[in-house]
Amino acid sequence: QQTTYSPLTLITPTAKMSAAVHGGRAKCLQRLIRLDMPVPVTVALSFDAVHDAAKGRLPDMQTLLAPFGDDPLLSVRPSSQDPDWGGPGAILNVGMNDARHAALTQTIGVRQATDMYLRFIQSYAIHVARLDPDAFYLPDTPDADSLRAMLETYEQETDEAFPQDVAAQLSEVLRSMARAWDGTTARLLRQAKGAPVDAGLGLVVQAMALGVGEGECGQGVIQFVDPATGAPRVVGRYISQYQGQELSRKSEGALFLNRDPRGPSLEEICPDQFAQLLSYGDLCRRRLREEMEVIFTLQDGRLRILDAIRVQRSSRAAVRIAVALAEDGIIAREEAVMRVEPAALSELLHRQVDPEADRDVITGGIAASPGAASGRIVLTSAAAQASAARGEPCVLVRRETTPEDIRGMHAAQAVLTMRGGVTSHAAVIGRGLGVPCVVGASDLVIDRKADQVKAADGRVFAVGDMITVDGTTGQVLAGEPPTLEAALDDTFQTLLHWADDYRDIGVRANADTPADAQTARNFAAEGIGLCRTEHMFFEGHRLGVMREMIFAEEGADRRAVLDRLLPMQRADFQALFEIMAGTTVCVRLFDPPLHEFLPADKAGMRDLATQLALPLPEVTERVQALSEYNPMLGMRGVRLGIAIPEIYDMQARAIFEAMVAVRQKDIKINVEIMIPLVSAMREVELMKARLDAVANAVRTKSKVDFVYRLGVMVETPRAALRAEDIAGHAEFLSFGTNDLTQMTYGLSRDDAGRFMSAYVKQGVYAEDPFHTMDIEGVGELVALGAERGRRGRPDVALAICGEHGGSRSAIAFCRAHGFDYVSCSPFRVPVARLTAAQLTL
């Protein structure tokens, strides 16, 4: 049976009310009344009543005004379903007129009475009669002359005397607030906050508690937690002889100041009322199950509660408040887990530009790796390294980065590129290293000759100029605004441990280096789901050795060169296994095309010629011979493994020997080896035979037995289609959705940034598929691959390890298809843990 609500409801403990009918503020006021708080008489107008008012069908004024007695003074405030959706500003002191003014001069004095009347005329003129705000400024001294002048201005502007009848005033106030809700700006703003198109507005009409007059009078706001940290703390402001709204807008800062900041605090002048407020705060917390900010007045020492709203909070405070409420048994742990927005966690994991700081925005790009950092502009990796060596923070600005830039990226505080999307080299490496990164800032131009970067607005930034990269918002800022440190406190860990109790899918990290692995471990990743080993070949002098290997003529020469890389790789793996002790590490064998290791320009070729003691033309020719028209679809991944097997042999040996070494230290580790870019079952068969041979050799030599698991990256469409026979040779399948997206769309992950925004703007793609997993296309292939893989091996483990891995939609997708885990960049691990838990609740 449908409950019917009347359009006007006098709020009492038993009145029939609902937030979906009267709005959140009205419903909250009823809760306060039920808790016996001294709330002034309040009437709620339902969404329907307000909707009618916008159309000019006003409620019956006599009924509305009846509860307020003769000559009332009223406030009207918005009550949208969700307070975050906003609403028109409150209008206070409805009912002020000449007679009321005269009467008030006797009780509260001429100055206060005149001030109140002036303020009411001003707000009525601007917000209700929609007159020019410039014509209605408040005088320095509210006196009879200024009042007369303002009333005259009103009359001149409207050709009518200022309305004296409270019913007439109130009807116009209701009508104008109702219409303001229908305005385009208001609608767009609330829709941006998730409000539905037809979101309703309720209004509450409340008897004014004056806050001015004899005895202790004033208005204040009080809350019981610190809005920045969420720690228990009384924060607020109280101003004697004051009424208004400004207090609630900025409540942090001064603690219960009087008008004179050196004056006594509210606690000193009104200890009983202060104690009462503390008990109300506690009551709100326990019964409304939320930290509330309470708005109150004192009238001759008598406390009134006008309103209570959910405390505005930083992400850090949101975590702490939710955990504290659950620890105090006020809300369930599940609810605490649900109350924290996962995306907000990433704010806590990275340094942020202080939200209060001024932002001098140079340009915007794609927010590719979160966090903010400042540094001096450098245009080359060598300069970045030199800068780091001098201990000077720098920002590496490149058109795009290549694997050769890895050391420069490591050395830089932040990275900025003009090209590329969320899976471009700069973005992937930036996230892996935890270096803030903005990519695709396409309206910046680098002028290498002039050592400058030019912005679209004509500003020029020279090498050495300080800029700030905000990888959380995608903005690039001039100068060095203040930043806030990352904050990983105990409550954060507690919340995530609770989340772990609810989630039903594993979360691993993509981690390439010991530093990444340590981050993954700190964030309680259950293992490494993807260790991209190629980065290991760019470090230090390994690049040179790598180049020698590429230039080797014979397999034997190649093996000899690779033997020099072996101990370094083994040490890398050993470090990784030690950090990840007790978990699983999935190592992916070498993936990129070899030419990425070769110099791209003349100077580089010359260096290489010197290093290899070869004539320059020969080097140039060999480099050219290795170049491919379409390297991402060329000789990379398992294709290299088959064509130049010595590389994988060396990697396998390094992995197995590292396993033996950590075993001797009594460290337990599960090792998985994963083959990239597979498209045919035979590739896996061949690789497995070679890997097993190397494993046997290491077992024999070391006399230590060990096992490893072999898996395949499903990142070509054919691998998904042939997953059934591929799974016959693979214990796990890990879907690499970066390459799979690239190949499913036929869309280069390194070049798509150029037209992606045009595509998204015109609705060709709903979103950048490299950023948001394309469930209906790529997802279909993944689902099909998973199903066929299970047909080939019923207990095959299934995972996803592309950049999509940590996102809500990908996690939901993986749960729906019974995957074992997702793997994402270390900094997204906490976000993924919380998201995965929320999806089960």
Ligand code: PEP
């Ligand atoms: C992938 O392709 O999804 C993947 C994880 O591998 P990479 O990004 O290294 O190509």
Ligand code: MG
């Ligand atoms: Mg790949």
